[in-house]
Amino acid sequence: MTDVRAPEADPFESAAEPGEQGPRNRDPASGKLGLADWLKWGWRQLTSMRIALVLLFLLALGSVPGSILPQEGTDPGGVQQYFASHPALAPWLNHLGLFNVFAAPWFAAVYLLLFASLVGCVVPRTFRLAGSARTLPPRAPRHLTRLPRSAEYQTTLTPAVAAEVAATVLAGHGFRLRRPDGDGEYWVSAEKGYLREVGNLLFHLALLGVLVSVALGGLFGYKADRLLVQGTTFADTQSALDEWYPGRFVSAADLGPFTITLNRFDASYITSGAQRGQPSSFDAQISYTAHPGGPVRNDRLEVNRPLSVDGAKVYLIGHGYAPVFKVTDSRGQVVYDQATPFISGASGNFLSQGVVKVSGAQPEQLGFTGVFVPTAVMVGGVLESAFPAADNPVVSLLAYAGNLGLNDGVPQSVYQLNTAAMRQLTSAPQLLLPGQSLKLPDGQGTIAFTGYVPWASLTITHDPGQLPALICGLAALGGLLLSFMVRRRRVFVRARASGQGNGAPDEAHSTVQIGGLARTDASGGFEDEFASLAAELRSAHSQHEGE
Amino acid sequence: MPVNLALGHVSTDFLIAALVIYSLSVVAFAGDFAFGRPRRAASAATGQQARQRAGALASVGAAAAAPAVPPAPSAPPASSPPSAPAAPSAPGSAAPDSMPEVAVPPLRAIRQAGGWVQTALALSAVGVVAHTVAVVTRGLAVHRAPWGNMYEFVTALTCVAAIFFLFVMIKYRAWALGVFVMGAVVVALGLAETLIYTAAGQLVPALQSYWLDIHVTAMTLATGIFFVAAVLGVVYLAADRSARRVAAGRAESGNGILRRLPSIEQIDRLTYRTVMFGFPVWTFGVIAGAIWADQAWGRYWGWDPVETWAFITWVLYAAFLHARATAGWRGRRAHYIQLLGFASLMFNILVVQVFIAGLHSYAGVS
Numbered sequence: 001m002t003d004v005r006a007p008e009a010d011p012f013e014s015a016a017e018p019g020e021q022g023p024r025n026r027d028p029a030s031g032k033l034g035l036a037d038w039l040k041w042g043w044r045q046l047t048s049m050r051i052a053l054v055l056l057f058l059l060a061l062g063s064v065p066g067s068i069l070p071q072e073g074t075d076p077g078g079v080q081q082y083f084a085s086h087p088a089l090a091p092w093l094n095h096l097g098l099f100n101v102f103a104a105p106w107f108a109a110v111y112l113l114l115f116a117s118l119v120g121c122v123v124p125r126t127f128r129l130a131g132s133a134r135t136l137p138p139r140a141p142r143h144l145t146r147l148p149r150s151a152e153y154q155t156t157l158t159p160a161v162a163a164e165v166a167a168t169v170l171a172g173h174g175f176r177l178r179r180p181d182g183d184g185e186y187w188v189s190a191e192k193g194y195l196r197e198v199g200n201l202l203f204h205l206a207l208l209g210v211l212v213s214v215a216l217g218g219l220f221g222y223k224a225d226r227l228l229v230q231g232t233t234f235a236d237t238q239s240a241l242d243e244w245y246p247g248r249f250v251s252a253a254d255l256g257p258f259t260i261t262l263n264r265f266d267a268s269y270i271t272s273g274a275q276r277g278q279p280s281s282f283d284a285q286i287s288y289t290a291h292p293g294g295p296v297r298n299d300r301l302e303v304n305r306p307l308s309v310d311g312a313k314v315y316l317i318g319h320g321y322a323p324v325f326k327v328t329d330s331r332g333q334v335v336y337d338q339a340t341p342f343i344s345g346a347s348g349n350f351l352s353q354g355v356v357k358v359s360g361a362q363p364e365q366l367g368f369t370g371v372f373v374p375t376a377v378m379v380g381g382v383l384e385s386a387f388p389a390a391d392n393p394v395v396s397l398l399a400y401a402g403n404l405g406l407n408d409g410v411p412q413s414v415y416q417l418n419t420a421a422m423r424q425l426t427s428a429p430q431l432l433l434p435g436q437s438l439k440l441p442d443g444q445g446t447i448a449f450t451g452y453v454p455w456a457s458l459t460i461t462h463d464p465g466q467l468p469a470l471i472c473g474l475a476a477l478g479g480l481l482l483s484f485m486v487r488r489r490r491v492f493v494r495a496r497a498s499g500q501g502n503g504a505p506d507e508a509h510s511t512v513q514i515g516g517l518a519r520t521d522a523s524g525g526f527e528d529e530f531a532s533l534a535a536e537l538r539s540a541h542s543q544h545e546g547e
Numbered sequence: 548m549p550v551n552l553a554l555g556h557v558s559t560d561f562l563i564a565a566l567v568i569y570s571l572s573v574v575a576f577a578g579d580f581a582f583g584r585p586r587r588a589a590s591a592a593t594g595q596q597a598r599q600r601a602g603a604l605a606s607v608g609a610a611a612a613a614p615a616v617p618p619a620p621s622a623p624p625a626s627s628p629p630s631a632p633a634a635p636s637a638p639g640s641a642a643p644d645s646m647p648e649v650a651v652p653p654l655r656a657i658r659q660a661g662g663w664v665q666t667a668l669a670l671s672a673v674g675v676v677a678h679t680v681a682v683v684t685r686g687l688a689v690h691r692a693p694w695g696n697m698y699e700f701v702t703a704l705t706c707v708a709a710i711f712f713l714f715v716m717i718k719y720r721a722w723a724l725g726v727f728v729m730g731a732v733v734v735a736l737g738l739a740e741t742l743i744y745t746a747a748g749q750l751v752p753a754l755q756s757y758w759l760d761i762h763v764t765a766m767t768l769a770t771g772i773f774f775v776a777a778v779l780g781v782v783y784l785a786a787d788r789s790a791r792r793v794a795a796g797r798a799e800s801g802n803g804i805l806r807r808l809p810s811i812e813q814i815d816r817l818t819y820r821t822v823m824f825g826f827p828v829w830t831f832g833v834i835a836g837a838i839w840a841d842q843a844w845g846r847y848w849g850w851d852p853v854e855t856w857a858f859i860t861w862v863l864y865a866a867f868l869h870a871r872a873t874a875g876w877r878g879r880r881a882h883y884i885q886l887l888g889f890a891s892l893m894f895n896i897l898v899v900q901v902f903i904a905g906l907h908s909y910a911g912v913s
Contacts, residue, residue, distance in 0.1 A: 049872065053869055067855040153644040223845070304842050466847060477831055484823050
């Protein structure tokens, strides 16, 4: 993997390992080391295969905590939980970046060093490949039987004709040839398989391309989430998004101005057998406009089937239930009448939790924490959901009155009720079926559970690095296959007049020697190729004998 | 479409048949070790050493020099003895022709190998057929690619391993390794059948995608191939250890099992080729998985635990391929890396997908 060459050790221009010696060997005369020597030594070390191996190990090792500890990027809730349950350890892990491994500086250092090592190895090799593509194969060695593969036979042709015939056969197989330059010898040097090195380079350069593509996406892409209740519309603007994770060079102005309406959402589930309750299909019917005032198009969003609109992609990620509540306050006025998304927790079958905040209620603000149960059953006095579809929907509500604390200046989650300044109105959770209502004590009003609608959560992404990453990934694969399947090999043919050496030259008879070697024959098969090539040469020679 | 339960039972029956037949083939492979024809390992090794020395003289690395196939017992000694002069051997007369020997055709090589090997190979082949029928009928029963949960995945990957190794055994005459690889297949399949059996069923919507088929098919193929490589790696380490003990004078060289194995270099090369075959398939599987992830979750790579471990596995196998070309890392160290790669692959399937929450938690094991 380095450019240290050992021309005597390997007939192919190649990759010998650098020695163990430090930089002092570079400058034996003065005994002093300049900065340049150290830099050179460091670069040689970095681009050596051994260091590349160590870096590969570090990369693998460094990834492990990223899969075992919760990560900010994929599971921020898990990180908070970890901080709560390991208060002593978590800050230390956080200092080491172990909750965001793949964005941590040390992880970046490892892969950047690895890619520097790769560049330092690939670039000189590219030059060498270009060089070797211009130069001819080496002259045929004198003793071909010493090569790993060899053959020898007699022919009645003259050495000159025998060499000529051999050259024709080898050229027919696409070998690059070299012939003697008039030194009274008769031989052919043939080389083939330059694509192996091309594939190897392509693989490594394409990996570099993948890294660049990922960086491109991180800098110029964005990801956003939006929960959309059936029957509602949203426009792709920053204020309308629930979450927005822009890349470093992305601003709110870069968001596509499309709008999406969720017309209908259907989920179906397996109703029997061992997989009862597993979802069998999701289907979100939407209409959208690519830009304000544009034509309205209808489409369907399914899992594995995103919508492409305006340079962004919209994915159906999740779904749930939004019970509809109607709240009347002490004055008899309807102060709340809307579908309220509830979020399903860890307990299965879409047992969902949510809160209702009624800031306009008089005389006091009202708040409710609730549980929505799509198929309610009582198991030992505990409300549970037996099936994810809404076959027997029930809500269970706890009512509070007081100050919701919305004006404290601290942003509140819509899924949490701050009960610090509120008092509980109902002593126990109250169960409501659709259409039923709960009368609050002290004439505070009523809350009615009028029905429910489904909601779907959408993820909107824009990633300009996506296509380049795909192309680079496929190029890496192609390079890999090339470098594994092509072998670089040389075949030499030498014809000598028989009897040479004992003073009785017989020009009409020749000894033909064939030698072959493959530089890398990892996928095997050179011995077979050589055997069939030797047989072909021999039969070509005997054919010419008859002419 | 509903699951065809009757066909699902047919699949299970064929799988149990395959398990029984594989077990018998392992017995036959073991029988070859115990009672089979002697294998003239010594002569093959001599020929090979000669070639290696010849290769060294021609200043070529050993990797290019040694043949993959030991010369047939009846063949003349290696075509180029190290001391052979290039000039004709006898003055005044032309040298005798020496053409490279053409490899013995596989079928004749099998016939020469004796009754135990023939029986074992025939049983393996029948077992592979039964195994394939089991996988195919499972697919027909559930109307999808039959590798949608862990049980199906193990069933399919062992099928790949068995087919691939049957091919390797015939092409490279590697039946001496059959007892190890087929034995490992029997163990893996038996464990799957007893511990994680899952009845035929449908898939959750996230898994209903043709990219799933492509992604998981590639991963199944690669895992089956890496499975073979891992068993070969273990055999390599055992043979290497014993050879070093013999060299150090701490053990007798008369170990019957090792004498019947191919040479250490041959096992090494076979392992390397196997990994070289599996690595691009794994790479393709990762790319296909990224495409699927992009369609299903809106990003092509998100360091989900399973993605992370697939990456670790890829890096470790890449390290193995590089290590084999690095001075001081060839041989034992490289094989430890390879086995570490397979360990990370198994960790991904058996631990990460089952116990670590992530988007890939589809194993269907409860």
